[in-house]
Amino acid sequence: xxxxxxxxxxxxxxxxxxxxxxxxxxGFSLNSCSVSEADGNGRVMKVSVTSTRPGDLLKRQLERLxxxxxxxxxxxxxxxxxxxxxxPISRRI
Amino acid sequence: xxxxxHIAPALRSGSQILxxxxxxxGVKQIFGYPGGTIMPVYDALVGSGLRHYLCRxxxxxxxxxxxxxxxxxxxxxCMATSGPGATNLVTGIANAFMDSVPMVVITGQVPTxxxxxxxxxxxxxxxxxxxxVKHSYIVRSVADIPRIxxxxxxxxxxxxxxxxxxxxxxxxxxxxxAVVDIAPAAPLEAxxxxxxxxxxxxxxxxxxxxxxxxxxxxxxISDSVEVFRQFAARTGVPVTATLKGLGVMPTDAACFVGMLxxxxxxxxxxxxxxxxxxxxxxxxxxxRATGHLAQFAPSARIIHLDIDAAEISKLRKADVGIVSExxxxxxxxxxxxxxxxxxxxxxxxxxxxxxWRYDAPVEGIYAPKLLRDMSQAHPEGLTITCDxxxxxxxxxxxxxxxxxxxxxxxxxxxxxGYGLPAAIGAKIAKPEATVxxxxxxxxxxxxxxxxxxxxxxxxxxxxxxxxxxxLGLVRQWQELFFDGxxxxxDLSDNPDFSAVxxxxxxxxxxxSKPEEVSDAIEWLFNTDAxxxxxxxxxxxxxxWPLVPPGKPNHKMMRSNPVKGR
Ligand SMILES: Cc1ncc(C[n+]2csc(CCOP(=O)(O)OP(=O)(O)O)c2C)c(N)n1
Ligand SMILES: [Mg+2]
Numbered sequence: 331x332x333x334x335x336x337x338x339x340x341x342x343x344x345x346x347x348x349x350x351x352x353x354x355x356x357g358f359s360l361n362s363c364s365v366s367e368a369d370g371n372g373r374v375m376k377v378s379v380t381s382t383r384p385g386d387l388l389k390r391q392l393e394r395l396x397x398x399x400x401x402x403x404x405x406x407x408x409x410x411x412x413x414x415x416x417x418p419i420s421r422r423i
Numbered sequence: 424x425x426x427x428x429h430i431a432p433a434l435r436s437g438s439q440i441l442x443x444x445x446x447x448x449g450v451k452q453i454f455g456y457p458g459g460t461i462m463p464v465y466d467a468l469v470g471s472g473l474r475h476y477l478c479r480x481x482x483x484x485x486x487x488x489x490x491x492x493x494x495x496x497x498x499x500x501c502m503a504t505s506g507p508g509a510t511n512l513v514t515g516i517a518n519a520f521m522d523s524v525p526m527v528v529i530t531g532q533v534p535t536x537x538x539x540x541x542x543x544x545x546x547x548x549x550x551x552x553x554x555x556v557k558h559s560y561i562v563r564s565v566a567d568i569p570r571i572x573x574x575x576x577x578x579x580x581x582x583x584x585x586x587x588x589x590x591x592x593x594x595x596x597x598x599x600x601a602v603v604d605i606a607p608a609a610p611l612e613a614x615x616x617x618x619x620x621x622x623x624x625x626x627x628x629x630x631x632x633x634x635x636x637x638x639x640x641x642x643x644i645s646d647s648v649e650v651f652r653q654f655a656a657r658t659g660v661p662v663t664a665t666l667k668g669l670g671v672m673p674t675d676a677a678c679f680v681g682m683l684x685x686x687x688x689x690x691x692x693x694x695x696x697x698x699x700x701x702x703x704x705x706x707x708x709x710x711r712a713t714g715h716l717a718q719f720a721p722s723a724r725i726i727h728l729d730i731d732a733a734e735i736s737k738l739r740k741a742d743v744g745i746v747s748e749x750x751x752x753x754x755x756x757x758x759x760x761x762x763x764x765x766x767x768x769x770x771x772x773x774x775x776x777x778x779w780r781y782d783a784p785v786e787g788i789y790a791p792k793l794l795r796d797m798s799q800a801h802p803e804g805l806t807i808t809c810d811x812x813x814x815x816x817x818x819x820x821x822x823x824x825x826x827x828x829x830x831x832x833x834x835x836x837x838x839x840g841y842g843l844p845a846a847i848g849a850k851i852a853k854p855e856a857t858v859x860x861x862x863x864x865x866x867x868x869x870x871x872x873x874x875x876x877x878x879x880x881x882x883x884x885x886x887x888x889x890x891x892x893x894l895g896l897v898r899q900w901q902e903l904f905f906d907g908x909x910x911x912x913d914l915s916d917n918p919d920f921s922a923v924x925x926x927x928x929x930x931x932x933x934x935s936k937p938e939e940v941s942d943a944i945e946w947l948f949n950t951d952a953x954x955x956x957x958x959x960x961x962x963x964x965x966x967w968p969l970v971p972p973g974k975p976n977h978k979m980m981r982s983n984p985v986k987g988r
Contacts, residue, residue, distance in 0.1 A: 343560075343561055343563070344549060347550070347553065355554055390732045391733045394732070394733050396558040
């Protein structure tokens with residue numbers, strides 16, 4: 331299942347990475363993400379995620395972060411995306 | 424204010440401001456270990472009102488702060504230097520996170536200008552700990568310190584408690600500011616239950632034929648033990664407890680069926696599998712408690728009470744979720760009648776049928792019996808801290824607790840090495856308590872250096888060390904589920920633990936025969952300082968019952984089918 335969430339969060343150091351880290355760690359793979367300045371207060375992060383887990387659970391997990399002010403869960407759509415692939419190890423390093 | 428008498432606030436260093444902010448937040452004791460980047464803070468510590476306990480490993484400091492936080496229900500504080508000092512704290516932070524323990528962690532950091540350059544002892548502890556903190560800060564301005572410290576305590580202690588990290592760069596600790604102090608923040612506002620949900624829950628309880636309550640760690644965390652007991656008495660609903668819920672009810676209370684889960688009591692597991700309504704109070708459906716989740720409490724409707732909205736329907740769908748402080752929720756749930764007497768009688772029957780027995784055919788010292796006898800010989804109550812392994816499960820099964828905070832056990836993380844530092848933290852938090860650390864020969868070695876902390880500060884902790892010459896719990900799993908293919912679990916070349924204790928200046932005694940037990944236990948409790956009793960037991964002893972991995976809770980093994988014990 332695909333979920334889209336709009337997350338309003340503080341512009342404090344670490345807020346974005348904390349929210350993104352939580353999303354993946356709680357079992358939602360990230361399809362797309364954009365971060366922009368919110369009018370007046372903090373930032374807005376728009377994410378689209380895929381998971382077998384319910385989107386409202388992710389919403390509540392995000393809401394307990396101190397940096398997060400508000401989460402809006404958009405209606406779910408059925409995913410056409412493939413599960414995330416494995417990237418071959420680059421020999422550049 | 425009359426401008427002529429206005430005195431500009433004095434300039435103070437960041438370290439001074441930090442220490443004073445800690446004091447204003449009620450901190451009296453702190454656990455830590457110094458080093459390069461935290462040196463300015465250690466400098467400001469001298470002459471302050473804080474008592475610092477030097478542990479001998481940062482992990483010991485973090486775990487001691489964790490236990491201190493559990494017992495006092497106020498944030499335990501630990502601090503360490505950047506780099507290896509900070510990474511050594513990580514296990515303790517995770518331990519506090521998993522068990523919802525209030526903790527404030529202060530780490531030194533390289534100066535701001537050097538961050539991101541791989542400076543000496545630079546690690547991104549903020550990044551490393553992101554998934555295991557409730558919140559964290561990197562201090563960017565000296566003037567922010569009073570606000571950040573206040574917030575850290577408010578967050579660590581409020582709602583569902585947890586660890587909060589403050590990363591403190593060296594230029595901030597030495598920088599000067601005229602910032603004025605601010606009063607500690609008020610506790611977070613209590614969240615109250617939704618009236619409709621309470622009504623629905625009351626109705627469901629009234630209608631249930633076979634209701635059961637799971638009492639979790641949240642009850643003690645929210646200081647709701649008394650209210651919970653009143654609820655249980657008023658409704659008559661049978662109660663089971665998670666590892667962290669043990670102590671909410673006296674073991675011999677008629678409606679209490681014991682601990683559920685992998686090493687739970689048969690009565691609890693049968694009750695939970697047969698109930699038609701399960702009210703879960705401050706617990707989170709951990710896999711060690713539920714067994715195979717899909718088959719857990721298969722015919723039960725669920726009422727879930729928790730302060731954390733994200734726990735509701737995380738693992739098992741709740742028919743009613745009540746997100747609230749537990750006490751007002753428990754007070755507000757009022758079924759029309761008491762629980763069905765036939766069901767209560769059935770639970771009482773199971774309790775009798777599955778009562779622990781102490782007549783196992785063992786030749787040596789039988790740890791469960793020793794623990795039961797020790798516990799019963801101290802009706803005034805002991806505070807027992809545990810390490811992790813078979814001995815930890817035996818404590819949960821066979822010791823009796825007047826209150827959940829008398830049982831300090833690493834539940835969520837299962838941290839070997841927790842017991843000794845936890846005993847230090849618990850004894851400092853509650854000097855009048857008799858504190859016993861029950862440990863294993865594997866676990867004790869994980870933080871053995873803290874014997875030096877016991878000695879230095881004269882902390883009177885009794886250590887009961889069960890030595891089965893093995894990583895017993897792992898050995899048991901290899902015996903049962905890996906065809907006895909023992910891999911790296913043998914500890915038969917253990918050091919002489921009595922001699923180790925003596926070398927640290929801790930009195931000690933070793934026993935191996937059943938007839939030595941009662942004198943040795945008496946000796947342990949009559950010593951007037953820290954002491955270690957080393958008890959050799961049979962390496963092949965197992966913890967029973969056991970719900971095999973992937974099985975539902977009522978499919979308990981009660982012995983090894985091959986050898987019969
Ligand atoms: C830090 C850590 N490493 C590994 C484990 C896995 N583990 C769980 S119990 C156990 C054995 C513990 O041995 P001991 O302390 O002697 O206790 P016993 O089971 O023998 O009573 C191990 C290795 C753990 N829980 N924690
Ligand atoms: Mg052992």
